[in-house]
Amino acid sequence: MKKITLLIPLLLLQSCQWFDAKAPDKEELLQQRLKEINWNEVSSYPSVAECNVIIDKEQRKECFFETMARLVQERLDNDTISMLYPGLDTIKVKVKVHADARVEFEPGFEKDSVRYDTVAIDSIIKSRLVNFPPVEPAQKEGVPVTTEFILPVVLNVN
Template identity: 30%
Template structure:
């Protein structure tokens, strides 16, 4: 019986002869020499940086929500529910005001509403044209008050982390 070490050398030598005969020796050497595995430890900061570059930060996983909208599971339906609730609250507040106008008004303004990561709503900006501003000088104050009177808002989230979002909302102003 041959010792184990001589068996290994016998097996290795026979394999080399087969590879030489078939012209595969060069390929085997390349494969054996290229199987040099190297691992590199990546810090959590590097992983976060790489992931933040690949994430689409313009989209959220969950839109901000009122209590009534939290049951919406589809992203588009949740957004529509949120925007509808905001619009209804703003229109309800504005309809309680009794403005006195000298001319009839039929205009649209654009409200940029920010919901910060704590769920606090705030007007980012509002575009009110000069005619509307002259007829309703209290309009900006009423918009601020209507936003302050909104019910509790749960913020949007991205990967489970609360994030700020901004919505552009058209508001139609009609007065006779």
């Protein structure tokens, strides 16, 4: 019986060491997590309704870019841009999808572009690309973020 009574306090002392383990430092965990995040790529790309059913990240990205190019092209196809500037067959449109799901379009021209009236083309593009279908913003670690990309749009010259 004496052995049991001596053994119980020893076990209790030993078990206290289990509770003495230190919790990981919050700052250390934060730094470790920040190193794991790829800051150059989003977790999920922007998307439109018709691409939401696709699970694969790369296929969903392709679907989004193809759909955006098609929608922009459809809105600019029968426009005065191709009539005013018959030599202009492709416009690079900078698309900015904001974290709050707003979409902005801006034509991209070479810095020394004097062959075209960039102000007129800019106003035509902005007037035609209103009321665009809803676009879900890209996400980084579950948080919506703003993304920009250049979309080459081929103008159909009739």
